[in-house]
Amino acid sequence: MVGLVGLSLAFARLQNGDRSAGRIDPIGRTVLAITSPVSVQLGRILDQNGRFWSSVWESESLRRDNMRLRSMAKSWEQYQQTVDSLESQLSHLRGTIGMPALSGRKKVPADIISFDPVTSRVTLNAGTNQGIIAGQAVVTGDGLVGQIQNSDSNRSQALLVSSPVLRLGAMIAGDPPVTGLMRGQGPRRLVFEIVESSRVFKQGELVVTSLHSERTPPNIPIGIVLNQEPAQEYGITRIIVIPTVDVGSLREVFVIQ
Amino acid sequence: MKLFGVCALVLWISAVLQQALPDRMAILGARPDLMLVAVLTLGLLVPAPASIGVGFFGGLIQGALVGANLAQYVLTRMVTGYIASRLTELEIELSAPMAGLFVAVGTLLAQILMMFLAPPRSLGGFIGDTIETAIYNAVIAMPLYAVLRPILRTSRS
Numbered sequence: 001m002v003g004l005v006g007l008s009l010a011f012a013r014l015q016n017g018d019r020s021a022g023r024i025d026p027i028g029r030t031v032l033a034i035t036s037p038v039s040v041q042l043g044r045i046l047d048q049n050g051r052f053w054s055s056v057w058e059s060e061s062l063r064r065d066n067m068r069l070r071s072m073a074k075s076w077e078q079y080q081q082t083v084d085s086l087e088s089q090l091s092h093l094r095g096t097i098g099m100p101a102l103s104g105r106k107k108v109p110a111d112i113i114s115f116d117p118v119t120s121r122v123t124l125n126a127g128t129n130q131g132i133i134a135g136q137a138v139v140t141g142d143g144l145v146g147q148i149q150n151s152d153s154n155r156s157q158a159l160l161v162s163s164p165v166l167r168l169g170a171m172i173a174g175d176p177p178v179t180g181l182m183r184g185q186g187p188r189r190l191v192f193e194i195v196e197s198s199r200v201f202k203q204g205e206l207v208v209t210s211l212h213s214e215r216t217p218p219n220i221p222i223g224i225v226l227n228q229e230p231a232q233e234y235g236i237t238r239i240i241v242i243p244t245v246d247v248g249s250l251r252e253v254f255v256i257q
Numbered sequence: 258m259k260l261f262g263v264c265a266l267v268l269w270i271s272a273v274l275q276q277a278l279p280d281r282m283a284i285l286g287a288r289p290d291l292m293l294v295a296v297l298t299l300g301l302l303v304p305a306p307a308s309i310g311v312g313f314f315g316g317l318i319q320g321a322l323v324g325a326n327l328a329q330y331v332l333t334r335m336v337t338g339y340i341a342s343r344l345t346e347l348e349i350e351l352s353a354p355m356a357g358l359f360v361a362v363g364t365l366l367a368q369i370l371m372m373f374l375a376p377p378r379s380l381g382g383f384i385g386d387t388i389e390t391a392i393y394n395a396v397i398a399m400p401l402y403a404v405l406r407p408i409l410r411t412s413r414s
Contacts, residue, residue, distance in 0.1 A: 001309050001335065001339070004309065004310075004313045004331070004335065005328075005331070005332060005335070007313075008313070008316070008317065008327055008328045008331035008332065009328050011317070011327045011328070011331075012326050012327045012328035012329075015326070015327055019324075024324070025321075027317060027321045027327065028321040028322075028324060030321075031272065031317075031318050031321035031322055032321070032322070034269070035269065035272040035273050035276060035318075035322070036276060038273045039272075039273045039274070039275075039276035039277040040276075040277075042273065042274075042277040043276070043277040043281075046277065046278075046281055050281075113276050114275075114276050114322050114323055114324075115280060115323075116322075116323030116324070116325055117386075118323075118325065118371075118375070118377065118383075119323060119324070119325045119326075119375075121323060121324050121325065123322070123323070123324060149324075150324075157324040186379045186382060187382070248280055248283065248286075249280070
């Protein structure tokens with residue numbers, strides 16, 4: 001038993017070393033390689049089965065939703081034309097004053113194949129072969145899920161926004177926008193720390209990613225303001241935020257490159 | 258050889274299901290820990306030395322799956338698997354519901370040990386989740402024990 005404990009400590013040390021280097025350790029790679037092909041297929045089958053039965057029972061509401069989404073898609077197309085036109089003007093103006101053009105970012109789809117709420121970590125079925133590297137943002141339609149911590153050829157692991165280890169640049173829109181650092185404090189609770197401000201933040205205000213990250217694009221929703229705590233440290237205001245993404249019910253995500 | 262084969266198969270199936278099922282099986286936020294169910298149920302059916310091996314590999318697989326600290330998972334699973342195995346040396350004929358109860362207690366023990374090795378951010382939330390998981394694990398352990406008992410019965414003697 002002592003030998004096995006020693007072995008596990010050695011494995012843990014190897015794991016930490018690989019994690020620091022942004023890689024998944026050999027044990028993790030092996031275990032994922034022999035289990036995840038089957039578990040991913042099983043998950044897909046279960047999801048397909050669930051979708052089939054829900055479509056049978058909810059056909060009428062699906063038809064209504066479909067009509068509503070079609071009308072939304074039409075409005076979105078008009079909105080997109082405006083956005084394209086503004087982006088084109090912005091690009092032209094940046095070129096005029098000699099600034100480099102803003103590069104578009106590619107979204108890589110991935111499935112969550114493992115989720116550990118204790119360590120606030122998910123494993124994705126996409127890795128360096130798909131261009132995923134440490135530091136990239138993991139998102140869904142509802143907002144930011146987390147940030148890639150390490151990856152190998154076909155797998156990657158991401159820390160969730162709810163992780164106390166992860167520090168993210170964030171901001172609350174306004175004039176001027178208020179920027180600060182966001183960190184996790186539990187599965188459904190984040191803390192946004194800013195330099196003390198006279199502004200009073202209202203419940204429901206949206207907190208998004210800041211403009212100043214190299215890897216994480218700006219304006220991705222992270223959470224909504226729950227309340228503002230009195231300053232406990234001189235000069236720091238703490239705002240309690242609820243994340244917009246519920247990872248427990250999530251299967252598909254995108255990694256932004 | 259049969260004992261090794263059955264344990265390896267149960268751990269592999271549990272690892273596959275652990276990735277695919279718990280979130281889809283969540284009831285009011287409660288999720289089962291299928292790897293722990295496998296380790297504890299096998300612990301009730303195999304000799305003590307084998308239960309340590311089951312705990313070691315169960316912890317290693319679970320830690321590797323979630324990318325968490327391997328030593329914490331290995332240590333907690335080895336200790337609880339071993340205790341489960343020693344408990345059944347008390348000359349009591351375990352029924353499936355009794356096995357479920359043992360697995361629930363084993364789950365609580367494993368998570369309490371984990372709590373000391375990796376202190377959670379929210380103690381109240383962690384204890385609540387652990388109790389829910391223990392109940393869920395007990396329910397799953399009963400049919401698993403009933404299936405595995407005839408296969409592994411001879412391994413103890």
